[in-house]
Amino acid sequence: MIDLQIDGPIATVTLCRPPVNAINDEWVARFDQVLDMIAADDAVAVVWLRSTQKVFCAGADLAMMRDILASAEGRARMIALTRRMQEVFERIETLPKTTLAEIGGPALGGGFELALACDLRIVDEGARVGLPEAALGLLPAGGGTQRMTRICGEATARRLILGAETIGGAEAVRLGLAQWCVPGGQLEDFARATATRIAALPPRALAECKACIDVSAKGGADGYEIELAGSGALLALPETLARVARFLEGRRSA
Numbered sequence: 001m002i003d004l005q006i007d008g009p010i011a012t013v014t015l016c017r018p019p020v021n022a023i024n025d026e027w028v029a030r031f032d033q034v035l036d037m038i039a040a041d042d043a044v045a046v047v048w049l050r051s052t053q054k055v056f057c058a059g060a061d062l063a064m065m066r067d068i069l070a071s072a073e074g075r076a077r078m079i080a081l082t083r084r085m086q087e088v089f090e091r092i093e094t095l096p097k098t099t100l101a102e103i104g105g106p107a108l109g110g111g112f113e114l115a116l117a118c119d120l121r122i123v124d125e126g127a128r129v130g131l132p133e134a135a136l137g138l139l140p141a142g143g144g145t146q147r148m149t150r151i152c153g154e155a156t157a158r159r160l161i162l163g164a165e166t167i168g169g170a171e172a173v174r175l176g177l178a179q180w181c182v183p184g185g186q187l188e189d190f191a192r193a194t195a196t197r198i199a200a201l202p203p204r205a206l207a208e209c210k211a212c213i214d215v216s217a218k219g220g221a222d223g224y225e226i227e228l229a230g231s232g233a234l235l236a237l238p239e240t241l242a243r244v245a246r247f248l249e250g251r252r253s254a
Contacts, residue, residue: 002030004037009045009199011038011097020058021051023110027061028084035091045203047095048195049118050102050188056127057111085110085142089117093147094214096207098198102191103127103178108166113142116151119210121178122194123169124187129177130166150217152176202239 003014013034015021038044051057060081068074092099092114099118101107107115107129115121115129123129131140131148139145140161149157152175159165160175169181182190198206208230215223234240 001027002034004034006038006041006044009043009203010195011041011044011047013038013047013049015049015051015053015057018053020055021053021111022058022061022063023081023085024061024064025081025084028081028088031088032084032091035088035095038097039095042203044097045201045206046195046199047092047097047099047118048102048191049100049114050191051104053105055105055111056101056103056107057114058106059109059111059113082141085113089113089143092117096210097203098206098210100191100195100198102187103129103169104187106166109133109140109144110142113140113144113147116144116147116177120194121172122180122182122187122191123172123178124184125169125181126184127169128166129169129172130164131161132164132166134162135164148177202237202243204237205234205240208234 001017003016005012005014017027021027038047065078068077098120100120100122101115101118103115103121103123105124105127107127109131112129112131131144133140133144140148145157145161148161156175160167167175167177169178172178173181180190180194212223212227212230215221215226
């Protein structure tokens with residue numbers, strides 16, 4: 001359903017629930033378990049999320065929804081599942097590690113909400129992404145209305161969510177919903193190279209940088225003071241002192 005492989009500073013999380021990585025109660029519980037294991041490993045700097053299926057993730061399990069929505073009890077169960085999705089996606093967003101989503105196929109509804117919870121998104125040029133729940137008489141309640149608005153702005157979020165619109169990889173980058181669009185066949189290599197490049201950076205520095213960005217994006221704290229506190233913590237680390245010393249030595253010998 002969801003596999004985890006940790007290789008030094010990179011944790012690879014692979015969605016592998018055929019045929020479309022549909023989200024159900026078991027899926028959410030497994031993802032929560034995977035996050036527990038990643039959070040407990042201080043050596044992990046980057047979390048690389050990908051799929052073995054042609055679809056990245058198609059969102060909530062529609063067969064499950066069909067079976068449960070006819071009753072008040074079933075609808076309550078669906079709300080409970082959506083709340084758990086919110087909680088797990090919040091864990092991904094606030095994880096003190098850099099998260100990277102490799103989107104090689106459609107990422108729709110809850111699947112794109114999952115990707116939006118990551119720090120970085122790489123999209124295959126042939127992939128389709130979006131939050132089209134309104135077409136089904138629903139809304140993207142796994143945090144999608146909040147994250148899409150925060151990431152790409154109110155006007156674009158209104159266009160895509162209220163219009164139930166899906167877009168391609170290049171358009172996703174143009175609108176700020178992804179950072180890179182990669183031609184078909186090059187996606188995995190590009191994602192691996194990106195994860196490897198970021199994983200070579202000091203994990204604590206990445207975590208402190210992410211915390212500062214989060215404060216700026218979400219508000220609720222003095223970002224300048226958060227920067228100073230993070231800088232103070234980093235300046236006391238032996239790794240920081242060694243990196244700065246090597247940098248200065250390189251400049252002197254240049």
